[in-house]
Amino acid sequence: xxxxxxxxxxxxxxxxxxxxxxxxxxxxxxxxxxxxxxxxxxxxxxxxxxxxxxxxxxxxxxxxxxxxxxxxxxxxxxxxxxxxxxxxxxxxxxxxxxxxxxxxxxxxxxxxxxxxxxxxxxxxxxxxxxxxxxxxxxxxxxxxxxxxxxxxxxxxxxxxxxxxxxxxxxxxxxxxxxxxxxxxxxxxxxxxxxxxxxxxxxxxxxxxxxxxxxxxxxxxxxxxxxxxxxxxxxxxxxxxxxxxxxxxxxxxxxxxxxxxxxxxxxxxxxxxxxxxxxxxxxxxxxxxxxxxxxxxxxxxxxxxxxxxxxxxxxxxxxxxxxxxxxxxx
Amino acid sequence: xxxxxxxxxxxxxxxxxxxxxxxxxxxxxxxxxxxxxxxxxxxxxxxxxxxxxxxxxxxxxxxxxxxxxxxxxxxxxxxxxxxxxxxxxxxxxxxxxxxxxxxxxxxxxxxxxxxxxxxxxxxxxxxxxxxxxxxxxxxxxxxxxxxxxxxxxxxxxxxxxxxxxxxxxxxxxxxxxxxxxxxxxxxxxxxxxxxxxxxxxxxxxxxxxxxxxxxxxxxxxxxxxxxxxxxxxxxxxxxxxxxxxxxxxxxxxxxxxxxxxxxxxxxxxxxxxxxxxxxxxxxxxxxxxxxxxxxxxxxxxxxxxxxxxxxxxxxxxxxxxxxxxxxxx
Numbered sequence: 095x096x097x098x099x100x101x102x103x104x105x106x107x108x109x110x111x112x113x114x115x116x117x118x119x120x121x122x123x124x125x126x127x128x129x130x131x132x133x134x135x136x137x138x139x140x141x142x143x144x145x146x147x148x149x150x151x152x153x154x155x156x157x158x159x160x161x162x163x164x165x166x167x168x169x170x171x172x173x174x175x176x177x178x179x180x181x182x183x184x185x186x187x188x189x190x191x192x193x194x195x196x197x198x199x200x201x202x203x204x205x206x207x208x209x210x211x212x213x214x215x216x217x218x219x220x221x222x223x224x225x226x227x228x229x230x231x232x233x234x235x236x237x238x239x240x241x242x243x244x245x246x247x248x249x250x251x252x253x254x255x256x257x258x259x260x261x262x263x264x265x266x267x268x269x270x271x272x273x274x275x276x277x278x279x280x281x282x283x284x285x286x287x288x289x290x291x292x293x294x295x296x297x298x299x300x301x302x303x304x305x306x307x308x309x310x311x312x313x314x315x316x317x318x319x320x321x322x323x324x325x326x327x328x329x330x331x332x333x334x335x336x337x338x339x340x341x342x343x344x345x346x347x348x349x350x351x352x353x354x355x356x357x358x359x360x361x362x363x364x365x366x367x368x369x370x371x372x373x374x375x376x377x378x379x380x381x382x383x384x385x386x387x388x389x390x391x392x393x394x395x396x397x398x399x400x401x402x403x404x405x406x407x408x409x410x411x412x413x414x415x416x417x418x419x420x421x422x423x
Numbered sequence: 424x425x426x427x428x429x430x431x432x433x434x435x436x437x438x439x440x441x442x443x444x445x446x447x448x449x450x451x452x453x454x455x456x457x458x459x460x461x462x463x464x465x466x467x468x469x470x471x472x473x474x475x476x477x478x479x480x481x482x483x484x485x486x487x488x489x490x491x492x493x494x495x496x497x498x499x500x501x502x503x504x505x506x507x508x509x510x511x512x513x514x515x516x517x518x519x520x521x522x523x524x525x526x527x528x529x530x531x532x533x534x535x536x537x538x539x540x541x542x543x544x545x546x547x548x549x550x551x552x553x554x555x556x557x558x559x560x561x562x563x564x565x566x567x568x569x570x571x572x573x574x575x576x577x578x579x580x581x582x583x584x585x586x587x588x589x590x591x592x593x594x595x596x597x598x599x600x601x602x603x604x605x606x607x608x609x610x611x612x613x614x615x616x617x618x619x620x621x622x623x624x625x626x627x628x629x630x631x632x633x634x635x636x637x638x639x640x641x642x643x644x645x646x647x648x649x650x651x652x653x654x655x656x657x658x659x660x661x662x663x664x665x666x667x668x669x670x671x672x673x674x675x676x677x678x679x680x681x682x683x684x685x686x687x688x689x690x691x692x693x694x695x696x697x698x699x700x701x702x703x704x705x706x707x708x709x710x711x712x713x714x715x716x717x718x719x720x721x722x723x724x725x726x727x728x729x730x731x732x733x734x735x736x737x738x739x740x741x742x743x744x745x746x747x748x749x750x751x752x
Contacts (some may be wrong), residue, residue, distance in 0.1 A: 098750035151482050211595040220648050221720070241580050251570050251717060253582040253611070254602040254647055258720035273583040282582070284747040285610035319549050373644055388580060391550070391587035414751050417743040420439075421427035 096132075097280075097411055100267040101289035103168040103349040104233065105192065108132030109407040110235075111280065111288030112215075112269060113297050115169025115384070116195050116244060117141065118148040122160030124302040124399055129164045129191070131400035132407070136167035136194050139185070142178035146331055147374060148304070151184055158188055166286075167215070169347060171245075172198025173336060192234070197245060197339060204230040217271065217292075224259045233266050235259055236292050240323065242275025242304040243295045245341045248323050253286070260287030275389035279407020281418065284410070293406070295387040300399045308376035309384045310396050316344045316384075318391040329359050329385035330370045335409065342387060347380045347412030426609075426740055429596040430618035434542065435564065437461030438736040439619030440609065441544075441565075442626050442728075443596060444523050445573060445714070446470065447477040451489030453631040458493045458520070460729035461736070465496035465523050468514070475660055476703060477633070480513055487517055494520040496544070498646055500574075501527025502665060515539060521527035521563075526574060526668060531560040546600065546621075548576040553558025555590045555677020560649065563596050566586055567622050569652065570602025572716030574622045574670045577652050582615070589616030604718035610747070613739070622735070624716040629728040635706035639725050640711045645673045645713075653680040656712035658688050659699045664726070671716060676709045680682040 111133035117140025125135030196217035216227035239252030270283035271292035372379035440462035446469025454464030525546035545556035546565035568581030599612035600621035702710035
């Protein structure tokens, strides 16, 4: 039993479920688990340097090694990748199953990815972004709503962006992203015109994910209403995000102190940064960022990624078969 | 052919589609059209006074008359209704098909509504609100995401709030609200665990709706990316909304000038208000507010409300029957 869509056919996968290339979380082991269960795992290269506590060429070598022979893709933050051309080459040498670009101008890399016949996945946050990605030749468009954990924008939600992008994407498959943690989310996304979903936070709460155990435990306990979109974790980590982007994270002592007081944080950066990195190294989630999406209410446990893939697929299939349990007469 | 759910059974309606009680828009004629087409129309009493350009006892008399014998409900802004007890009595005397309360403490009215065996519909924006409404005895919970046009909150989206509320609502039907304009939205909401949808903006773009023709025309042309959540239209109209609420509207010259400069607007209130109301009376949408939800991208024409009800229902049915066109094997 399986749900077949334009996405599963294009990528040659069993279930229309893609692992979000979460920086510092979606390593080779997690990506491999998702792919082996029938989805598509994507290693998150993040910024491409070690500024945020992970990244760089050695880090990626290690992750590719951890993925073994599993067919996995690679994802980078586009505006940051431009500063590390050697990482683009490293990824392409691995003949990734797909190349995932988010947050920036994909045209800088699109032609080389497409020339190598690697499927180009572009993540966008509004209709103008979708049009640009389609013009650049994206093979798959990921429509990311503000529900998403980690970086994104606040303007649009998954629910309205997905059908609007589907209406202009023609035959290019659209993948819904943001707030999707279970089979209900996959079934709903398919109804909205998507061919699959991108799942992030739900896959962080797995033994295979990178990141501290404290962070994973917190994901199972925190609620959606505890998350916020903020720039304070970028400021403290000295990450120069372009205008308009924020990161959705679980509110903690650090965000409660500085969110809304960004200017003061900038003025105290040196002292605060030292304390921040000390806390981050110790896995202290009262200070260190734990990015998480608005689907948190639906996440209650840590379990293997393969189990999550199968559960989402099975539950969505069941909803589709039974027409969500409503009586269509 | 019809989609039968816990909501259609509870209300005795044909299609699981409820008209949002939009103040100054959802009058008797529109409510009657939605009910006659098989949904549930609800007259929007708004604030209950004429401060926002409509409202009060005579206004409601006129709207009840316009609805004729059609079975319709009544909706009010809860925090404002407390100031106008005579309007509550007026509504109850009409034995409405349902009483819809949003934005405030429903316990003040719940017992009297329930004692009269009128179904109590409570609209909430987060899980704490849902718990409170369930405790108050709500017969139906409307989970309103930030996508919604008009007033609401920015914290939660329809996509994640709906399943989270469904998980705690037990047998109480959950209705999804915010950003839902077509059959894809209804089908997706059912997959998320809702028993129906609340539709606002799509029903404003109808001949039956109150409001200026200019506003309706704008709805068919503006895009979702043109909307924003703001307080400037409340400030200028001297409406004292509780902390946390904003209204989603189409950006115009007025919002571009004052959004982010709310303090300055407060200091220039007298002069600005006069100019604002003059523009509003003239139907000048460059200055007057046009509330609209994030589903705007899916709205391209003005057509009768009954046609919209039937289209949403038919398209959703088709998606459910065909399993959204994906191959479930």
